[in-house]
Amino acid sequence: MSGYKNPETLYKEASELRARLATATLTPKDRRAIPQQDMPAQEPRVRARNMQEVAIGYSEDQAVVESARCLGCANAPCVSGCPVGIDIRGFLKETAAGKFDDAFSIIRKSSMLPAICGRVCPQEKQCMAACTVGKAEKDPEKAVAIGRVERFLADRASAKQKGAAVSVAKPAPSGKKIAIVGSGPSGLTTAADLARLGHSVTIFEAFHKPGGVTVYGIPEFRLPKSIVDEEVKNLKALGVEIVCDYLVGRTRTVRDLMEKDGFSAVYVANGAGLPKFMNIEGEDLVGVFSANEFLTRSNLMKAYDRGVADTPLFTAKRVAVFGGGNVAMDAARMALRTGAEEVHIVYRRTETEMPARVEEVHHAKEEGVIFDFLANPTKIIGDEKGRVRAVECLRYELGEPDASGRRSPVAIAGSEYTMEVDACVVALGNESNPLVTGTTPELTVNKRGNIVVGDKGETSMKGVFAGGDIVQGAATVILAMGDGRKAAAGIDEYLRSL
Numbered sequence: 001m002s003g004y005k006n007p008e009t010l011y012k013e014a015s016e017l018r019a020r021l022a023t024a025t026l027t028p029k030d031r032r033a034i035p036q037q038d039m040p041a042q043e044p045r046v047r048a049r050n051m052q053e054v055a056i057g058y059s060e061d062q063a064v065v066e067s068a069r070c071l072g073c074a075n076a077p078c079v080s081g082c083p084v085g086i087d088i089r090g091f092l093k094e095t096a097a098g099k100f101d102d103a104f105s106i107i108r109k110s111s112m113l114p115a116i117c118g119r120v121c122p123q124e125k126q127c128m129a130a131c132t133v134g135k136a137e138k139d140p141e142k143a144v145a146i147g148r149v150e151r152f153l154a155d156r157a158s159a160k161q162k163g164a165a166v167s168v169a170k171p172a173p174s175g176k177k178i179a180i181v182g183s184g185p186s187g188l189t190t191a192a193d194l195a196r197l198g199h200s201v202t203i204f205e206a207f208h209k210p211g212g213v214t215v216y217g218i219p220e221f222r223l224p225k226s227i228v229d230e231e232v233k234n235l236k237a238l239g240v241e242i243v244c245d246y247l248v249g250r251t252r253t254v255r256d257l258m259e260k261d262g263f264s265a266v267y268v269a270n271g272a273g274l275p276k277f278m279n280i281e282g283e284d285l286v287g288v289f290s291a292n293e294f295l296t297r298s299n300l301m302k303a304y305d306r307g308v309a310d311t312p313l314f315t316a317k318r319v320a321v322f323g324g325g326n327v328a329m330d331a332a333r334m335a336l337r338t339g340a341e342e343v344h345i346v347y348r349r350t351e352t353e354m355p356a357r358v359e360e361v362h363h364a365k366e367e368g369v370i371f372d373f374l375a376n377p378t379k380i381i382g383d384e385k386g387r388v389r390a391v392e393c394l395r396y397e398l399g400e401p402d403a404s405g406r407r408s409p410v411a412i413a414g415s416e417y418t419m420e421v422d423a424c425v426v427a428l429g430n431e432s433n434p435l436v437t438g439t440t441p442e443l444t445v446n447k448r449g450n451i452v453v454g455d456k457g458e459t460s461m462k463g464v465f466a467g468g469d470i471v472q473g474a475a476t477v478i479l480a481m482g483d484g485r486k487a488a489a490g491i492d493e494y495l496r497s498l
């Protein structure tokens with residue numbers, strides 16, 4: 001990943017390159033020689049102290065130039081790398097020709113949330129991992145930057161809408177009612193597909209705002225909430241009803257929804273919102289947070305907006321974040337933006353084994369987050385008032401590869417050290433919340449508490465389907481959407497069989 005370049009320079013370079021490419025007939029070799037277009041971003045030290053989106057977005061010139069890198073492979077391997085099967089080759093071809101509206105229509109056929117996916121999908125592990133350009137470079141990060149072009153097209157389309165919902169022809173009503181539990185990417189995708197088929201859809205959401213992790217977990221500086229709001233508005237325009245502050249499993253059970261409220265089918269997409277803890281001494285001290293709570297307070301409850309939001313924010317000067325995934329990166333970068341002077345990521349393996357996206361690690365480093373690799377907390381130490389004062393960590397070295405193929409961390413006996421901190425954020429991942437499954441004994445779950453489903457998202461309970469993180473375990477936005485899409489087809493087929 002290259003060093004920081006100011007957006008004006010990137011735009012100018014792209015404009016000159018586009019002009020040169022416009023007059024050339026490009027061979028595959030020429031296309032491979034086009035440099036990947038960097039994503040313009042706010043200057044690192046400035047953005048580390050504000051909530052605005054880090055990535056600014058491609059210019060038209062950049063989108064055209066980047067799309068011209070696509071070789072138009074006959075078998076389009078990138079498409080098979082996309083969980084919702086977007087015709088990537090097709091939209092890149094239209095973009096390279098400057099036909100942005102046509103390009104966006106291609107995306108819209110398969111994806112309900114392109115502005116979100118363009119920003120947060122781990123493309124380097126999906127579509128970009130399959131791209132021939134990246135394979136030739138032996139680095140998926142060098143593949144055609146598919147997500148950046150997707151984001152450009154989605155943002156451009158949204159700007160043209162000027163805040164109005166996308167108008168859609170309403171299909172003839174089927175007379176069937178479907179309930180969806182949870183308004184994350186999976187629930188929203190299923191709702192859109194079913195509404196387009198003429199079914200009456202109601203989403204029940206526990207929080208006061210729809211969007212799932214995209215509103216409560218992924219920070220504003222990575223995914224502005226106005227983008228999620230816009231997708232929700234489009235969904236409502238399709239006729240989908242969203243009932244917030246409604247906890248399925250408490251307010252109503254899944255069975256109640258079907259037997260008392262007349263829903264013919266239910267799609268369970270309640271995510272994996274239960275944080276994992278380390279079970280070490282001191283984890284109950286004041287100043288220790290799960291990443292979920294820390295991010296929910298800052299994001300959904302807008303705690304960063306001091307003086308405007310009512311949500312209290314724990315102020316800390318030195319923060320330690322435990323974990324090496326995207327959630328840990330988000331928590332660390334949020335800690336900087338909410339006033340911490342020094343933020344450490346403590347991770348027991350090395351950077352190579354980190355599950356977080358390379359881009360997120362790169363951004364965190366640029367912003368000044370300090371990485372303490374090969375270390376793991378053993379206890380959190382409090383002061384006389386029960387507040388965090390320090391964390392004791394143990395050093396590790398790498399041993400043999402484990403079942404995941406990554407080299408496993410091996411503790412170095414007697415290597416304990418203490419780091420002074422006044423807040424700790426535990427970001428070790430999430431598990432499924434047992435509320436829905438616990439109150440619906442008909443649902444078969446695996447040993448991790450995830451709902452077991454068949455090919456069409458069908459569960460062991462007739463008329464009940466499930467998908468997203470509640471089935472996959474904590475996964476990704478696009479996989480949750482892929483499940484939603486599959487289940488919508490399954491639900492439609494089921495309803496037609498009644």
Ligand SMILES: Cc1cc2nc3c(=O)[nH]c(=O)nc-3n(C[C@H](O)[C@H](O)[C@H](O)COP(=O)(O)OP(=O)(O)OC[C@H]3O[C@@H](n4cnc5c(N)ncnc54)[C@H](O)[C@@H]3O)c2cc1C
Pocket residue numbers: 120121122181182183184185186187204205206207210211212213214217218246247248249269270271272273295326327330433435436467468469470474475476477478480
């Ligand atoms: C901090 C963080 C950062 C992430 N970053 C990325 C990223 O960069 N890229 C990426 O692809 N993925 C990322 N993920 C993962 C991704 O967000 C999830 O895989 C995805 O949101 C799962 O979608 P879902 O619809 O299954 O569940 P969710 O998004 O979790 O939505 C579930 C919804 O169900 C609601 N709910 C729960 N229980 C009930 C109930 N009993 N009744 C009613 N409603 C209920 C919840 O309030 C929530 O709104 C991140 C996750 C986190 C936590």
